[in-house]
Each structure stands twice: as structure tokens, then as C-alpha cells.
Amino acid sequence: MTSASISKAEKSYIQAGxxxxxxxxxxxxxLHDFRAIYLETGVxxxxxxxxxxxIGRNPLxxxxxxxxxxxxxxxxxxxxxxxxxxxxxxxxxxCSPSAYPHLSSGxxxxxxxxxxxxxxxxxxxxxxxxxxxxxxxxxxxxxLNLDLLVTAEAGNIYDxxxxxxxxxxxxxxxxxxxxxxxxxxxxxxxxxxxxxVDQDTRSGFDTRHVAHATDFELPDYWDEGEILExxxxxxVAVTLNLLHTAHxxxxxxxxxxxxASRLLVVYSHESPTAYTIQxxxxxxxxxxxxxxxxxxxKEAEGYTRSMATSLTTKLEDEDFRRNQKAREKFGRRK
Amino acid sequence: MSADxxxxxxxxxxxxxxGHSRIEILNTGGYRSDGRRQYELRTISIDLSPQGSGxxxxxxxxxxxxxxxVCVFGPREAKMRSQTYHDRANVNIEVAIAAFSASERRKxxxxxxxxxxxxxxxxxTFEPVxxxxxxxxxxxxxxxxxxxxxxxxxxxxxxxxxLALANAGIPMYDFVCAVTGGVHSTSALLDLTLLEENDLPxxxxxxxxxxxKITLVSMETRLHVDxxxxxxxxxxxxxxxxxxEMRRAVKDRTEQLVxxxxxxxxxxxxxxxxxxxx
Numbered sequence: 001m002t003s004a005s006i007s008k009a010e011k012s013y014i015q016a017g018x019x020x021x022x023x024x025x026x027x028x029x030x031l032h033d034f035r036a037i038y039l040e041t042g043v044x045x046x047x048x049x050x051x052x053x054x055i056g057r058n059p060l061x062x063x064x065x066x067x068x069x070x071x072x073x074x075x076x077x078x079x080x081x082x083x084x085x086x087x088x089x090x091x092x093x094x095c096s097p098s099a100y101p102h103l104s105s106g107x108x109x110x111x112x113x114x115x116x117x118x119x120x121x122x123x124x125x126x127x128x129x130x131x132x133x134x135x136x137x138x139x140x141x142x143x144l145n146l147d148l149l150v151t152a153e154a155g156n157i158y159d160x161x162x163x164x165x166x167x168x169x170x171x172x173x174x175x176x177x178x179x180x181x182x183x184x185x186x187x188x189x190x191x192x193x194x195x196x197v198d199q200d201t202r203s204g205f206d207t208r209h210v211a212h213a214t215d216f217e218l219p220d221y222w223d224e225g226e227i228l229e230x231x232x233x234x235x236v237a238v239t240l241n242l243l244h245t246a247h248x249x250x251x252x253x254x255x256x257x258x259x260a261s262r263l264l265v266v267y268s269h270e271s272p273t274a275y276t277i278q279x280x281x282x283x284x285x286x287x288x289x290x291x292x293x294x295x296x297x298k299e300a301e302g303y304t305r306s307m308a309t310s311l312t313t314k315l316e317d318e319d320f321r322r323n324q325k326a327r328e329k330f331g332r333r334k
Numbered sequence: 335m336s337a338d339x340x341x342x343x344x345x346x347x348x349x350x351x352x353g354h355s356r357i358e359i360l361n362t363g364g365y366r367s368d369g370r371r372q373y374e375l376r377t378i379s380i381d382l383s384p385q386g387s388g389x390x391x392x393x394x395x396x397x398x399x400x401x402x403x404v405c406v407f408g409p410r411e412a413k414m415r416s417q418t419y420h421d422r423a424n425v426n427i428e429v430a431i432a433a434f435s436a437s438e439r440r441k442x443x444x445x446x447x448x449x450x451x452x453x454x455x456x457x458x459t460f461e462p463v464x465x466x467x468x469x470x471x472x473x474x475x476x477x478x479x480x481x482x483x484x485x486x487x488x489x490x491x492x493x494x495x496x497l498a499l500a501n502a503g504i505p506m507y508d509f510v511c512a513v514t515g516g517v518h519s520t521s522a523l524l525d526l527t528l529l530e531e532n533d534l535p536x537x538x539x540x541x542x543x544x545x546x547k548i549t550l551v552s553m554e555t556r557l558h559v560d561x562x563x564x565x566x567x568x569x570x571x572x573x574x575x576x577x578x579e580m581r582r583a584v585k586d587r588t589e590q591l592v593x594x595x596x597x598x599x600x601x602x603x604x605x606x607x608x609x610x611x612x
Contacts, residue, residue, distance in 0.1 A: 045399075046482065047434045063384030069481070071434035092441065097428055098386030098405035098477040104413060105444065147433045147441075151403070151479065152387045 006257040014258040018243055025255070031248040032303070035065070037163070039311075041171040041318045047071040049172030049228070053164040055250065056154055066160045067099075067152040070168035074175070076135065077143040087133025087141040091120040092148070093161065099153045119148065119161055122235065122266050122279040123169075130229040135177050136213045142174060144228075155252040158264050162237035163311060169234050170315045173225035179213030235268040235278045236311065238303045240296055242286065247296065249303065261286035263293075265300035269308040275301065359518045359530055367529055368398070375513070375525040375572060376400075376486075380583035382501050386477070391502020395494035397525065399484035402491055404498035408474035423469035425461050427453045429491065431480040456491055459540060459550045465505040474504060485528035486514045488538045488552055493576060500584050509580055510549055511573040512540035515565040517557060522564050524572050537565055541573035 017024040023031050035056030044050035050071040057065035079085055093115040095108055103111065123146065133142040146168065148161055240247040241259040251259065261284030269275045277297070282288065288296075357367050364371055376398030385392040389405035396402075412418045417426075429452050433441040442449055456478075464474065476498065478491055492512035499506060514526045516536035526536050535557040540550035548570065557565070 044434050044482065046437050050434070061383050064387075069432070071432070073434050073439040075439060092433070094430070094433075096386070096405075096430060096477060096479050097475070098389055098392075098403075098407075098479065101387060101389070101407050101475070145433070145439050147439075149432055149479075152385065154387065 006254055010254065011258045014255055015243065018248060018255075018258075019245065023246070023248070025248075026252065029250075031246060034250040039163075039167055039314050039318070041167055041315065042322050043069065044071040048074045048174070048225070049168050049170070051164050051167035051171055053160055053167060054152070055156055055160050056252070064154055065152060066154045066156055067150070068157075068160045068164040069149040069151060070164040071147050071149075072168050072172045073145045073147070074172075075143045075145065077141055079139055079141055085134065085138055085141065086129070086131070087144065089124040089129070089133075089144045089146065091123050091146045091165070092116055093119055093150065094147070095150045095153075099150045115148075115150075115157070115161060118158070118264075118279070118281065119146075119165060122162075123165060125278060127276070128230065128233050128235070128268065128278065130231075132174055132226065132229040135216050136179055139214070140216065144172070153253070155256050156239060156250045158237050158239050159250065159307075162235060162266060163307070166234040166236060166311060167315060169228060170231045171318075172228040172231075174228055175218055175225040176220070176223060177216040178219045180215045180217050181213055182215075232312070233268050233270045235266045236304045236308045237264060237266040237279075238300050238307065239264050239283075240300060240303075242284075242288070242296075247299070260284055261288070263288070263296055263300075265297060265304070267301055267304035267308075269305050272305075275305070357529065359533060360521055360523065366523065368527055370525075372521055373524050373568065373572075375575065376527070378576065378579050380497060380580065382497065382583060382587040389502075391498045391500070391504070393494050393497035393501055395490055395497060396482075397486050397490050397493075398527065399482055400486050400490045401480075401482040402487075402494045403479045403481060404491075404494040405477045405479075406474065406495075406498045406502040406504065407477070408502070409469040409472040409504070410475075412471070412473035418471045418473065419466075421470050422466035423464070423471075424473045425457060425464060425466065425476070426473060427457045427460070427476045427478065427495075429453045429456070429478045429480070431483070435480050435483045452488065452491065455488065455550065455552060456495060459492060459510060460495060460499070463506050463508065463510055463542070463549065464499065465507065468505060483528065485526050485531045486538075488512065488550075489514050489525075489540075492538075492540050492550065493580065497580055497583065500580075501587070508542040508544045509577055510540050511543055511576040511580065512538055512550065513569050513572040513576060514538045515569040515572070517561045517565060520561075522561070522568055524568060535561075537562075537569070539566060539569035539573065541570050543574050543577040546570065 018031070036059070038054045038057055039051060041051045043052045052067070052069050054065045054067040057067070093112055095112050097108060100108055100111070133144060135141055146165060148164060150157065238249065240249065240263045241251045241255065242261050242263060243259065261282060264281040264283060265277065266279040267275055268278050360366055360372065370376070379396045381394040385394065385403060386405035389407055391406040392404065394401070394403045409423050412424060417424050429449050431442050431449060433439050476495055478495065480487065489512040492510055496510045513524060514531070514536055516523045516526045516530060516534035518534055523530060523534070526534065535555040537551060537553040537557060539548060541548050
């Protein structure tokens, strides 16, 4: 990870502060406190779903903090092989050089690639795959492109990326499609000159039964669509920064640099009783014993559960703000 | 060759909302497709609050639906000593266009030719304007991020960069204000949207308002020579309008900063104003 360059004295100072009791951090937080998280959905109107998330932004002027912009764009894909039936997901992370002013462009590319790999491997897993990404079975499906843009970094980038991804996917609407079939009317082929009207009485307007769909159309061009299926399943990540006797959450850049290793755990909390680990990574150079690892995973489950619950509450709030309130406001206008 | 005819079930292709049908660029009432008049510019919104990780200056500018963020770092020590000049600062401009910025998703890498051309155009526009001789052997980095595109990309980049440089306190000889102009049969239009840009011959003109000098003219379509003079003149005038908006934004921001500076660190007696000088 990109860490701020930090002297040994400063490193030791930060570690000592974290290991005392009560633990002391530079901004007065406790070991498991997060900085303030700001979230807004619907920030990219040209996309099918989007969100802007920032952790630890200064409330007075909006500066600082870790900021991620996420947007989902759906493309129609022709299915070549059987495996792609039902749509697929592709994630991509790009880091703006304004977020990493000290990195060279080569290092920035490497970082982008690392972050993309983690996000893509976790989110494109079949267990999370939404069921409404198909259009015409075995012919056409939706390719969901999730693009994340890091515009500022002040530590805890993984948590921010997964939260922004979840928010953008929650906000995503898949356009409703209707299968279309090309049929030649039998009446025009009749050898005799008579028009056999009774033979093919099924109206061309009856689209209830489409036997062999070859193409599709959008019944309503202006309709945003239906929500992406399985939006409770999208996972939430927590990075546990490890010290020998304790761990802490939501590290700033200096705190990240003072930590020898970190554990990233990604949990999916579909319901209070159904939760699974989707992904786990150890970052850094230290070692971990198995009992310690098991204990940390258990803690991560609790952290991610509360993160997922608050995120869901906020997202439902955002939905209400944008849809319901807008409708009410429109209805009140003369 | 039989009389096979294909029956498409229930189609809305006659509906004009799918964008493939004719949309009038300028109707008989003198209104454009987005409701503006001929010489009317799109809404400009400028936000000079800090962005990025500790940028020295930043600006977020929108022209209607085109949104561009610019962060400026510098003058600072160059990352690569080989690229420094002994007598002036090196200006480095990098443009990034978000994949979700247009209606068709398109991921452009940093080496994309279009992007490199845009960066090069901007660099040659700003190098003579920034007083680089004041900062020898240093580097000024300008990072441009395009978040949404609806026409007028070069125009938005130029305007946003000027604001970000002003916000960073980097001395320049003047503001640089850019605007696009186009011609629809014989009527001149200003500040074109994407729809208009794709249909009409158009030119981007950047002007330095105090001296009235033009620093950038960029055109990629064919425009009749008789029309060019009118567009050129109009674009120059529009540049001064944009300049007014930019000056107002910078002034508001400065007033805000001065007000917050004055409310901090003032000794309670108020009599030791002289002690504040350091």
C-alpha cells in the first residue's frame, strides 16, 4: 500500500499511543471508531447507478479524507460461450494522480491493478451474481461495468472501495427488456390466391408467448428499470490494522505506516442469519498465528455487520430522498 | 425472393425520443434543443473548495452537464530531475476521462491518443501564461479529471485549469477563458452541447480577457471562411462573460478565506493587532 513516509520516532510514537490504556489516537478516536462517512447516490446521471463516498472528510470545507466515486454502466453483450449466460460483472478501479501526488505513474498503475484485482475477484464471484442480468437466454445478456475512481486518499482505501461499490450496485437499475421475435405471417405464403384469414389468428401484438426470441427492445425508453437483484448480498469490507496485542480500524495514512500488517476481511450479510466470508487478504509483512486469525475473523464479522446495517439504512434514506421526496415536491407544484 | 415480410411485434421506432430522429438544432422560434437562445451560454457553476489529497489548488467547474475537476500541485520539487529546466518551472498536465463520463462507457488509458492530444493542447496554452521563470528547476503538476461530458470538453478543461491555478496562487499573466462556437446554416451558436458538436462545424477559442489576445484556437471540422470571422469575434466576447464569472468566483472564495482567517487566532484584547505580523 502507499504509506506516508514516516520516521521511526513518529512510528514509535503512534504505536505507543495505540498500545496504552486507554488507547490514544491523533484525532481522539477509540480503536474501533470510524471517521465520519459521507455518502450520496445518483451522482452520475448518465450511469445506471452511482455513488460518491468519503471517509473522514473535513466537515467545514470538504477537504481531506478518502474519497471514492463509483458508477455502474450496463452494456449489452452477445453471448459466445455457454459460460457467460446470465450476464457478467467487471470491476475496475482507477486512481487519480491527485489522490496520490507522490507516486510516479508506474507505481500508480501498479496500485490500480492491485485494487482492481481485489475488487473484481470478490465482486464477480458466482455466489454474489444477480439473477436479472440476462436478456435473451443463450443470446444476449448484460455486462455490468463497475468503475471506481479514487479522487482522494487518507487511509482505509479498501473499506471505502467496497462501501462505494455496494452503494453504487444498490442504486443500479437494470432496464426492462421485452423479447422480440421475427415471424413471417403464414397467410402471405399460401399457394392459393385466397387470403386464409382464419389460419393464423394470433395477433402480431400478442407478446405473451415468444417462442424463439432473437432480439429485444426497451418497452419504455424513459424507464430506468428494475433494481438489480440480490442487493442485500453485496459485501462489506473491514481492514483490521494489527498490532501485537490489539487491532484498530479506519487507520489514517500515518497509522497505516506504523502498522506492520493488516487483515482485510470481506463479509456478505444477506440477512442476520445468513452471512458468509467472501474474501480475505493479509497485507503487510508480519506473521499471524491461526488462533489469532480465527479471533480476528470473528471480530470482523461483528464490524461488518454493523457497517452493512448502517450502510443499508443510509441507502434506503437516499432512495427516499431522491424518489419519494422528489415526487412529493413535484406533486406540490402548481 | 418470396413475399416474406417480417412482422416486428409492437415497435416504438416512430417515437422521436430514441434520439435517432431529427432533433432541431435551432428552431424557428430561435430556441436550441436544450431551450437556450442562439448566443446563450450554459449554466456555469464553479466550486473552489479543496479536493484531492492536499492539492495546492483545485477547482470544479461545470458548463451545463459537462463537469471537470482540476487539482494543481506545485510549484514543487520535480519527480524526475531530468525533466527540469534550469531557468523555469516545468508544467506537467495529465488528463483523465472517467469511463462513466459519456453515455457510452469507454475506458481510455493514459496513453490514449485523444487524451495525449488534449494534454498537449492544454500545455501549450498554459505554458506561456504561467510565469514559470519565477520557479526554476521546479515542477507544476496539473491533474484534470473529467467526470461528465456533454460537449465543450476543451473549453471546460481550459477554464477549470485557470481557476485551479489561481486557487493555487501560481502567478499568471492573465486568466484564460475558453468557449466553443459553431454555425448552423448561417446562424452562429455559442457553447455547444454534444449533440450540437457532433452535427455542426465548431471551433474552440481561448482568450486572455485583459489584453484581448487569443491563446488557443482549435477546430477539427470544416468551417467556411466567411463564417469564421463572425464566430471568432463572438467567441472572444463570450470569453469576457466567462471571465466575469470566474473573477466573481475567485473573489467570493478569497473573501471566505479572509473572513475565516480573521476569526481565528485573534487575541481577545484586540489591541495587539501589530503582534499578528510575523
